Amino acid sequence: MLTHPKVGDYVTNTCRRCNKLVRSRLTLRNVELARTRLVVPDVLVDVCPECGHMISIAPEALPQLREAGCWK
Numbered sequence: 001m002l003t004h005p006k007v008g009d010y011v012t013n014t015c016r017r018c019n020k021l022v023r024s025r026l027t028l029r030n031v032e033l034a035r036t037r038l039v040v041p042d043v044l045v046d047v048c049p050e051c052g053h054m055i056s057i058a059p060e061a062l063p064q065l066r067e068a069g070c071w072k
């Protein structure tokens, strides 16, 4: 069962900041990569609805990050 996640989809994930399971929502964000401080715009990520913490980056967005040259 492979679906392509898109903006506005809800996923269930564990927020590491709230330390609990939340229904997070996929959205586009500018992601700053800690190692290079490079900002990759419009990356598909899921965000905790309660604290706004970026929980994870969608697998679909990984080529985008790789292209930016900072995800090796």
Ligand SMILES: [Zn+2]
Pocket: 015, 016, 017, 018, 019, 022, 048, 049, 050, 051, 052, 053
């Ligand atoms: Zn949270």
